[in-house]
Amino acid sequence: MALPFPLEIRPGSPVYEQIVYAVKRALAQGSLRPGDRFPSVRNLSQEIGVNPNTVQKAVGELTAQGVLEVHAGQGCFVKAFEHPGKTDGVRELHGLLETLAVEATRLGLSEADVRKALGAAWQRLKRE
Amino acid sequence: MALPFPLEIRPGSPVYEQIVYAVKRALAQGSLRPGDRFPSVRNLSQEIGVNPNTVQKAVGELTAQGVLEVHAGQGCFVKAFEHPGKTDGVRELHGLLETLAVEATRLGLSEADVRKALGAAWQRLKRE
Amino acid sequence: MALPFPLEIRPGSPVYEQIVYAVKRALAQGSLRPGDRFPSVRNLSQEIGVNPNTVQKAVGELTAQGVLEVHAGQGCFVKAFEHPGKTDGVRELHGLLETLAVEATRLGLSEADVRKALGAAWQRLKRE
Amino acid sequence: MALPFPLEIRPGSPVYEQIVYAVKRALAQGSLRPGDRFPSVRNLSQEIGVNPNTVQKAVGELTAQGVLEVHAGQGCFVKAFEHPGKTDGVRELHGLLETLAVEATRLGLSEADVRKALGAAWQRLKRE
DNA sequence: GTGGTCTAGACCACG
DNA sequence: GTGGTCTAGACCACC
Numbered sequence: 001m002a003l004p005f006p007l008e009i010r011p012g013s014p015v016y017e018q019i020v021y022a023v024k025r026a027l028a029q030g031s032l033r034p035g036d037r038f039p040s041v042r043n044l045s046q047e048i049g050v051n052p053n054t055v056q057k058a059v060g061e062l063t064a065q066g067v068l069e070v071h072a073g074q075g076c077f078v079k080a081f082e083h084p085g086k087t088d089g090v091r092e093l094h095g096l097l098e099t100l101a102v103e104a105t106r107l108g109l110s111e112a113d114v115r116k117a118l119g120a121a122w123q124r125l126k127r128e
Numbered sequence: 129m130a131l132p133f134p135l136e137i138r139p140g141s142p143v144y145e146q147i148v149y150a151v152k153r154a155l156a157q158g159s160l161r162p163g164d165r166f167p168s169v170r171n172l173s174q175e176i177g178v179n180p181n182t183v184q185k186a187v188g189e190l191t192a193q194g195v196l197e198v199h200a201g202q203g204c205f206v207k208a209f210e211h212p213g214k215t216d217g218v219r220e221l222h223g224l225l226e227t228l229a230v231e232a233t234r235l236g237l238s239e240a241d242v243r244k245a246l247g248a249a250w251q252r253l254k255r256e
Numbered sequence: 257m258a259l260p261f262p263l264e265i266r267p268g269s270p271v272y273e274q275i276v277y278a279v280k281r282a283l284a285q286g287s288l289r290p291g292d293r294f295p296s297v298r299n300l301s302q303e304i305g306v307n308p309n310t311v312q313k314a315v316g317e318l319t320a321q322g323v324l325e326v327h328a329g330q331g332c333f334v335k336a337f338e339h340p341g342k343t344d345g346v347r348e349l350h351g352l353l354e355t356l357a358v359e360a361t362r363l364g365l366s367e368a369d370v371r372k373a374l375g376a377a378w379q380r381l382k383r384e
Numbered sequence: 385m386a387l388p389f390p391l392e393i394r395p396g397s398p399v400y401e402q403i404v405y406a407v408k409r410a411l412a413q414g415s416l417r418p419g420d421r422f423p424s425v426r427n428l429s430q431e432i433g434v435n436p437n438t439v440q441k442a443v444g445e446l447t448a449q450g451v452l453e454v455h456a457g458q459g460c461f462v463k464a465f466e467h468p469g470k471t472d473g474v475r476e477l478h479g480l481l482e483t484l485a486v487e488a489t490r491l492g493l494s495e496a497d498v499r500k501a502l503g504a505a506w507q508r509l510k511r512e
Numbered sequence: 513g514t515g516g517t518c519t520a521g522a523c524c525a526c527g
Numbered sequence: 528g529t530g531g532t533c534t535a536g537a538c539c540a541c542c
Contacts (some may be wrong), residue, residue, distance in 0.1 A: 011325050014526065028233035051527045067234075078220070083236025091247045092235060097249035100224050102149070105156035107220060108211030111250045115217045115243055121225035121236065122239045142532060161535035168514065179534045184516075192320065197395050201514050270517060277486070284489035296529065307519045309435045312531075329526035329529050339492030347489060352484050353505035356477065358405070360453075361412035363476060364467025367506045371499055373474045377481035378495045398541065435542050 003039065005032050015050050023067060027078065029125050038076035043044055078126055123127035130165060131175055133160050143178055147186035151195060155206065157253050166196055166204035259295060261288050263304055271306055275314035279323060283334065285381050294324055294332035387423065389416050391432055399434050403442035407451060411462065413509050422452055422460035 003025030019031055026032035041059060045052040059076060062068040069079040083089065104114045132156030137143055149219035169187060171179040183231065187204060190196040197207040232242045261282030265271055284289035297315060301308040315332060318324040325335040339345065360370045389410030393399055408434040410416035425443060443460060446452040452464040467473065488498045 006355050014328055016526080021227070024234055025226075025230045028230040054527055057526085077252055081234065081236075086237065086241060087237035089232075089237050090241070090248075093231060093237075093242070093245060094249065096224070096228050096231065098153070098253060099149075100221065100228065100246070101250045101253045102153050102156040103221060103224065104217075105253075106152055106209060107217035108209075109214065109217050109221075111247065113214060113218065114221070114246065114250075116227070117221060118225055118242065118246065119239065121222070122229045122242075125226060125229045125233075144532080169516095170514085176528060179536095181535090185532085198515065199395050199542090200398055200516090200540080203514055214526080272517080276425060277483075279485045280490055281482070284486040297531095298529085307521095309520085310518060315518085315530080326530065327527090328531090331529055337490060337492075341496060342493065345491035345493050346490075346497065349484065349493075349498070349501060350505065352480070352487065353502055354409075354509060355405070356480050356484065356502070357506045357509045358409050358412040359477060359480065360449070360473075361471035361509075362408055362465065363471065364465075365473050365477075367503065369470060370477070370502065370506075373477060374481055374484070374498065374502065375495065376474075377478065378485045378498075381482060381485045381489075400541080438542055441541085 003044070003047055004036065009048055009050060014018055014056050016058040016061065019044075019048075019055065020061050020065075023058075025061055026123075029128055031128075034080040036078045036079050038078060040075060062074065131172070132164065135176055137176055137178065143182050144186040144189065144191075147172075147176075147183065148189050148193075151190055153253075155195065157256055159256075160206055162206050162208035165248045166206060168203060257302070259303055260292065265304055265306065271310050272314040272317065275300075275304075275311065276317050276321075278317055279314075281381075283323065283337075285384055287384075288334055290334050290336040292334045294334060295332055387428070387431055388420060389440050393432055393434060399438050400442040400445065403428075403432075403439065404445050404449075407442075407446055409509075411451065413512055415512075416462055418464035420462045422462060424459060 005022055006020065007022040009018055020078075023032065026124075038059075039047070041052055041055045045055040048055075059068060059070075063076075065072055066079060066081055068076045070076050084092075100114065101111075133150055135147065135150040137146055151166075152161065167175070168188075169180050169183045173183040176183075180250075187196060187198075191198055191204075194207060194209060196204045198204050212220075228240075228242065232239075261278055263275065263278040265274055272293075279288065279294075294315075295303070297308050297311045302309040304311075315324060315326075318334075319326055322335060322337060324332045326332050340348075356370065357367075360367075387468065389406055389459075391399050391403065391406040393402055406417065422443075423431070425436055425439045429439040432439075443452060443454075447454055447460075450463060450465055452460045468476075488495075493501075
């Protein structure tokens with residue numbers, strides 16, 4: 001009955017967004033793989049103690065983003081994601097990268113500092 | 129009458145947050161500097177076509193974050209920010225860096241790709 | 257429908273600050289405890305006869321100060337506050353203590369008088 | 385031309401209140417004494433670089449509180465303050481003492497901690 | 513002139 | 528139901 005990915009709900013940001021992020025994170029670090037069965041809305045909502053509607057919204061979001069695939073009557077499955085070209089991929093990260101540069105500057109960090117911190121964060125994610 | 133920083137309001141995220149971000153961004157790229165006078169709440173609200181209260185909320189946020197300084201009856205001024213140590217600074221970026229790693233992986237980008245994209249984003253910010 | 261803490265609005269200082277103080281006071285004297293549910297913005301505003309936005313501002317302030325925790329869509333709850341070390345705690349009281357010493361001297365009171373008065377005030381707060 | 389008391393204006397609280405407090409503080413620590421001549425509004429405003437109206441308001445406040453005395457055509461003088469009885473004096477401190485107790489509790493300090501800190505603050509004020 | 517507070521009432525996101 | 532955002536417009540304190 002244990003979840004196939006770590007998920008602990010914290011106050012401060014919408015619960016459904018936290019679920020979406022947890023799934024993407026598990027996918028990125030490899031603990032969840034394309035083809036894996038995804039827990040049912042009912043199970044998941046019970047497991048983490050939130051309203052089923054909330055989980056439903058998260059599943060809808062993930063489906064819309066191409067992370068999950070719903071097989072009617074059988075359940076949800078993690079979908080093999082088709083990567084866009086590098087150029088398009090980078091374009092999607094634009095906002096995030098700019099925010100990172102802005103915040104880093106505000107904190108007095110150089111580009112080299114951020115590169116180093118990025119390497120560390122990347123390692124941490126893949127290692128877990 | 130022109131604003132000392134670029135600011136165009138778009139739907140999708142709270143207006144006051146967009147203002148806060150625009151100010152931080154201008155500060156990071158150098159078009160706004162510590163000591164500069166900040167436009168009055170009334171002027172700014174008129175300039176971008178939103179209610180004065182909305183601008184007021186942004187000013188309150190920026191003041192609380194130590195970006196602006198209010199001289200009662202005279203106006204707001206950009207404050208010299210005291211950088212925390214590098215370790216603390218990097219810690220504040222933790223969430224942003226992890227999100228970046230997760231999203232990049234989802235888009236099929238390698239760590240090297242992201243480093244390169246970060247360099248480009250950094251250049252763009254400083255060049256403008 | 258009664259409030260879980262005493263609160264009577266008086267003119268002379270901002271209403272939202274009075275709310276913030278009343279909450280902190282109730283927390284100090286124990287009539288409000290970590291984990292307790294906090295009244296909804298609408299209820300509280302109706303109860304004390306002020307605009308919901310005013311209460312909202314107080315809630316925002318208390319949240320920013322780490323006194324309340326917001327669970328979106330469910331309500332606000334009193335948060336367990338993490339005490340700083342004694343040294344830092346005393347440092348935060350510096351201004352208040354100096355003001356007390358200045359005012360007491362002006363009123364012709366000795367340090368012993370103030371100590372005694374402080375003891376009485378402390379008792380009163382905890383006894384209520 | 386040096387001021388008979390330390391006074392440095394900081395943003396964050398009304399300037400006239402800062403002036404009032406600085407005078408009371410100087411009086412409490414003895415660097416200003418009953419009978420001393422008080423600087424003229426014009427001089428003081430020039431000295432600290434604020435609007436004369438602001439200084440005027442501070443002087444009015446201090447006069448109303450019985451700290452200064454205006455001798456028409458001659459200037460202002462520090463007044464010998466008549467102390468109220470102890471009971472009345474303590475009553476005036478009530479709000480300050482309660483706030484102190486509330487804040488101290490929130491910071492996890494005991495009554496003994498506050499007594500000790502009060503002693504230290506008192507010493508510091510008198511020693512300077 | 514400046515920012516700060518408050519009211520009145522609408523609309524949206526979240527669970 | 529909850530809190531969060533926004534508009535419209537008033538009044539006050541400060542300088």
